[in-house]
Amino acid sequence: xxxxxxxxxxxxxxxxxxxxxxxxKGVNEHVDKGEVLTIIGPSGSGKSTFxxxxxxxxxxxxxxxxxxxxxxxxxxxxxxxxxxxxGMVFQHFNVFNNLTVKKNITLAPVxxxxxxxxxxxxxxxxxxxxxxxxxxxxxxxxxxxxxxxQRLAIVRSLAMEPDVMLFDEPTSALDPEMVGEVLQVxxxxxxxxxxxxxxxxxxGFAKExxxxxxxxxxGNIAEEGTPTELFEHPQNPRTQExxxxxxx
Amino acid sequence: MLQNIIKVLSKxxxxxxxxxxxxxxxxxxxxxxSSVLGSLLAxxxxxxxxxxxxxxxxxxxxxxxxxxxxxLYFFYFMLPNLVxxxxxxxxxxxxxxxxxxxxxxxxxxVRAGIGAVDRGQMEAARSLGLSSKQAxxxxxLPQAVKNILPALCNEFVAIIKETSLASTFFIGDIMTTYKTxxxxxxLIIEPLLIAGIIYxxxxxxxxxxxxxxxxxxxxxx
Numbered sequence: 001x002x003x004x005x006x007x008x009x010x011x012x013x014x015x016x017x018x019x020x021x022x023x024x025k026g027v028n029e030h031v032d033k034g035e036v037l038t039i040i041g042p043s044g045s046g047k048s049t050f051x052x053x054x055x056x057x058x059x060x061x062x063x064x065x066x067x068x069x070x071x072x073x074x075x076x077x078x079x080x081x082x083x084x085x086x087g088m089v090f091q092h093f094n095v096f097n098n099l100t101v102k103k104n105i106t107l108a109p110v111x112x113x114x115x116x117x118x119x120x121x122x123x124x125x126x127x128x129x130x131x132x133x134x135x136x137x138x139x140x141x142x143x144x145x146x147x148x149x150q151r152l153a154i155v156r157s158l159a160m161e162p163d164v165m166l167f168d169e170p171t172s173a174l175d176p177e178m179v180g181e182v183l184q185v186x187x188x189x190x191x192x193x194x195x196x197x198x199x200x201x202x203x204g205f206a207k208e209x210x211x212x213x214x215x216x217x218x219g220n221i222a223e224e225g226t227p228t229e230l231f232e233h234p235q236n237p238r239t240q241e242x243x244x245x246x247x248x
Numbered sequence: 249m250l251q252n253i254i255k256v257l258s259k260x261x262x263x264x265x266x267x268x269x270x271x272x273x274x275x276x277x278x279x280x281x282s283s284v285l286g287s288l289l290a291x292x293x294x295x296x297x298x299x300x301x302x303x304x305x306x307x308x309x310x311x312x313x314x315x316x317x318x319x320l321y322f323f324y325f326m327l328p329n330l331v332x333x334x335x336x337x338x339x340x341x342x343x344x345x346x347x348x349x350x351x352x353x354x355x356x357x358v359r360a361g362i363g364a365v366d367r368g369q370m371e372a373a374r375s376l377g378l379s380s381k382q383a384x385x386x387x388x389l390p391q392a393v394k395n396i397l398p399a400l401c402n403e404f405v406a407i408i409k410e411t412s413l414a415s416t417f418f419i420g421d422i423m424t425t426y427k428t429x430x431x432x433x434x435l436i437i438e439p440l441l442i443a444g445i446i447y448x449x450x451x452x453x454x455x456x457x458x459x460x461x462x463x464x465x466x467x468x469x
């Protein structure tokens with residue numbers, strides 16, 4: 001089987017309004033297989049909305065989103081099937097509070113018939129060992145710290161063996177001492193070649209892991225480039241202003 | 249007065265026992281029926297079809313905006329006329345009226361219970377590829393039940409008190425018992441006190457049991 005598409009994800013003139021508020025004003029962007037794309041920008045610039053459009057958690061007002069060659073904004077398309085291949089990590093973790101740590105991981109693969117319960121259990125054990133939560137596997141999430149919840153949320157997505165991972169400010173809601181452990185997991189994941197789109201305020205992290213960085217401002221992509229280009233030699237005055245505020 | 253109370257109790261105690269039984273029977277049937285129908289109504293209110301949503305919301309608003317006593321009268325007098333073939337008993341008419349009323353409140357309880365579950369839970373489930381139905385069944389509803397169950401028990405307590413309105417039609421509940429004894433003895437305060445104490449004991453015990461249940465559920469989080 002040959003995959004005949006140019007980019008793993010491509011957006012064409014993507015627009016999103018919330019009432020009279022224009023949050024995305026026509027974004028054309030793409031993500032290639034194996035690429036790590038980081039999105040930075042001030043609050044309200046539309047970066048989270050852009051990310052949430054990529055797996056249709058927000059329905060775009062207009063424009064197209066191609067995922068592995070298919071326009072997933074079309075009417076009648078099974079978004080659920082495509083979401084199975086796009087993992088997502090949220091700012092507020094959103095681990096399933098009613099399920100044990102292990103069940104959090106196995107629910108989707110078993111329910112969506114990607115794996116038998118036995119296969120899913122084995123995989124969950126492996127994933128939990130990887131993030132050092134083996135001894136918590138039968139606990140409920142309320143017993144976990146924020147950092148542990150977020151690491152769990154990451155491997156919960158990985159259990160679906162996605163083609164791309166979307167991170168929506170994965171460390172913004174964490175206590176400072178827990179940021180490192182979560183970034184470490186993401187770093188390892190990225191190094192293993194996982195295609196990733198990361199919205200973050202962690203500039204050092206963005207600089208280190210990204211292949212490409214986008215600076216979003218007021219619903220548009222104001223500037224993009226390699227981490228060196230964007231962080232060392234920003235061209236757009238808005239980028240310069242933003243970076244001067246966050247890099248002190 | 250104490251003497252009178254003892255006299256009433258010893259002579260008509262069995263009537264109060266019967267009344268208590270009918271009150272509980274009426275309340276249980278009502279809360280069970282309205283739990284099922286109310287949940288369905290709450291789900292229907294989330295429908296994608298506007299007319300369905302509109303009808304359900306209108307129902308809830310009308311029921312909550314009119315007095316229960318009026319609804320009882322309405323069903324008591326209207327139902328036998330509307331469907332004479334069914335030959336509905338008075339008890340059935342009253343049950344239908346109570347259920348009709350309670351369904352709206354239960355629907356609101358269920359809706360609030362679902363609404364209180366963090367939106368992120370649904371989003372996370374959907375982001376993994378679960379359909380909205382699967383996400384509802386496996387993630388949202390199990391968490392909503394914890395909010396709903398105690399509120400539903402409180403509704404049961406409220407219904408126990410509300411069934412007293414049904415005594416308007418002498419259907420044999422505790423308040424009917426009061427009226428009967430009042431008719432026999434011309435005593436007012438004494439049988440009323442007994443009825444009040446029975447209501448209070450039942451609802452007080454239930455409320456305490458619900459509070460304990462709630463604490464237990466919180467602890468299991």
